Amino acid sequence: MYSSKIIGLGKYVPENVVTNNDLSKIMDTSDEWIQERTGIKERRHIEKSDDSTAKMGVKAAKIAIERAKIDKDDIDLIVFATLSPDYYFPGSGVIVHDMLGIKTCPALDVRNQCSGFIYAISVADQFIKTGMYKNVLVIGSENHSGGLDMTTRGRGVSVIFGDGAGAAVLSRSEDDSQILSTHLHSQGQFAKELSLIGPSTEHWVPEIIAENPQEDIPYFPYMNGQLVFKHAVVRFSEVINEGLEKNGLKKDDINMLIPHQANLRISQFVQKKFQLSDDQVYNNIQRYGNTTAASIPIALTEAWEEKKIMKGDIVVLAAFGSGFTWGSCIIKW
Ligand code: ACO
Numbered sequence: 001m002y003s004s005k006i007i008g009l010g011k012y013v014p015e016n017v018v019t020n021n022d023l024s025k026i027m028d029t030s031d032e033w034i035q036e037r038t039g040i041k042e043r044r045h046i047e048k049s050d051d052s053t054a055k056m057g058v059k060a061a062k063i064a065i066e067r068a069k070i071d072k073d074d075i076d077l078i079v080f081a082t083l084s085p086d087y088y089f090p091g092s093g094v095i096v097h098d099m100l101g102i103k104t105c106p107a108l109d110v111r112n113q114c115s116g117f118i119y120a121i122s123v124a125d126q127f128i129k130t131g132m133y134k135n136v137l138v139i140g141s142e143n144h145s146g147g148l149d150m151t152t153r154g155r156g157v158s159v160i161f162g163d164g165a166g167a168a169v170l171s172r173s174e175d176d177s178q179i180l181s182t183h184l185h186s187q188g189q190f191a192k193e194l195s196l197i198g199p200s201t202e203h204w205v206p207e208i209i210a211e212n213p214q215e216d217i218p219y220f221p222y223m224n225g226q227l228v229f230k231h232a233v234v235r236f237s238e239v240i241n242e243g244l245e246k247n248g249l250k251k252d253d254i255n256m257l258i259p260h261q262a263n264l265r266i267s268q269f270v271q272k273k274f275q276l277s278d279d280q281v282y283n284n285i286q287r288y289g290n291t292t293a294a295s296i297p298i299a300l301t302e303a304w305e306e307k308k309i310m311k312g313d314i315v316v317l318a319a320f321g322s323g324f325t326w327g328s329c330i331i332k333w
Contacts, residue, residue: 003178004128004136006331008068008169011301012059013162013288014044014051018145023159028152034159039264043162043289045145054086054095056165057141060297061100065137068169072100075169076133078107079123081116081140081293083196083322084147085109096139113194114260114321115184116140116293117166121317121329122182124170134172140293141165147196149220157223160263162289166297177311177333183242184327190231193224194322228324232262235326236270240318243330253314254280255333256303260319261285261295270318282308292321309333 019042020031034040046056057080065072080093087095091109112119117140124136144161148154170179197203198219236259244250251274259267264285271281282303291298296317303309313333320326 002129002131003173004125004170005173005177005179006168007070007171008064008066009167009297009301009304010060010063010067011164011166011298012056012063013164013298014046014056016045016047017042018045020159026150027155027158029155029159037263037265038160039283039285040160040289041286044164046143046163048146051143051163052086053082053084053141053143054092054099056143056163057092057096057139057167058099060141060165060167061096061137061139064167064169068171070135070169070171072102074135075102075137076105077124077127077136078105079110079120079136079138080107081110081112081120081138082142083111083113083116083292084143092141112293112321112325113323114262114290114292114295115319115323115325115327117296118182118317118319118327118329119184119325121168121170121179122184122327125179125182128170128172136170137167138170138297139165139167140295140297142292142294144292147220154220156225157221160290162291164288164291164294164298166294166301168297168300178331180247180330180332181243182327182329183239183246184325185235185239186323186325188323190227190324192222193227193324194222196221229263229266231324232266232320233269235320235324236266236318237273239326239328240270240274240316243316243328247330249314249330251275254316255313256309256315257281258296258299258303258315258317259283260321261288261299262290262320279308
């Protein structure tokens with residue numbers, strides 16, 4: 001049995017900064033309301049002529065591949081996590097494959113929303129552990145701004161989300177730096193509590209238009225915010241503990257926790273629960289909002305670039321989101 005480690009990280013966020021005050025000009029909201037409840041000050045929205053979910057993924061991936069010091073043709077598998085793929089089908093992994101111009105290799109999409117990057121890392125880790133593949137490119141990328149209701153009607157959801165991408169190259173480890181374990185969960189009874197119902201095969205466009213008054217068409221995400229919050233704080237803690245216990249670690253052993261950037265209040269709750277200092281938890285939701293599958297790889301890349309993660313550190317990644325799904329990944333850096 002082999003083990004895997006992260007050998008390259010990259011991120012890309014669009015240049016277009018949208019502040020809370022910018023949003024307050026197009027919907028009934030305020031900087032105070034958004035900051036108090038979520039910690040978010042600004043987020044990035046793509047310019048459609050320049051970017052898409054796949055294009056942002058490629059930009060982050062190119063940086064990760066360069067830092068990994070591998071040839072792009074050495075990539076054996078692409079795992080692409082998103083809830084906002086460029087097309088209904090095919091997935092964005094194959095679009096990235098084409099844009100990177102690499103030799104034929106498998107590419108698959110993971111559809112696990114905020115937990116998508118953890119699921120994707122876990123898939124990559126399993127393929128490397130069995131020896132089937134040596135180098136796996138994992139990407140989390142989201143274009144939320146293209147699909148949000150940017151009117152007062154959608155303000156409970158649209159102020160939270162931002163666009164961006166992060167990428168990691170995982171490779172077979174030859175030393176004790178490795179992904180120690182990953183832990184995945186789902187509870188589908190809550191599927192609709194944070195969802196985008198249509199258009200889909202169950203709710204196709206003509207059917208939706210026929211059945212709903214124009215103002216009620218469910219083309220925009222729905223979120224039961226308070227229910228999500230309640231479950232998130234419990235599941236984050238559980239799944240981090242599960243990872244620590246599996247590896248015989250204690251909370252004091254955590255050098256860096258990178259929580260999915262759902263909401264600063266959720267991160268702060270988890271930080272308090274594990275008695276971690278500000279230096280031991282990386283948050284950037286203030287600058288980017290919630291970028292779902294992209295949030296952990298963007299934060300991980302920034303923490304690494306800022307030298308907040310050192311060789312030998314215990315790094316914990318954890319996420320909770322739509323599905324509900326949740327997961328953690330324990331890494332010895
Ligand atoms: N600006 C101003 N007012 C708003 C806005 C807004 N953007 N959005 C909602 N409101 C209003 C509502 O209309 C409501 O008004 P009313 O009392 O007159 O009816 C009032 O504010 C309170 O609305 P709630 O939805 O009850 O607000 P709440 O305090 O629950 O905060 C929030 C909403 C921030 C979404 C909160 O529930 C939360 O943090 N939930 C966790 C969900 C989360 O983090 N999701 C992230 C994505 S999912 C994930 O990644 C896990």
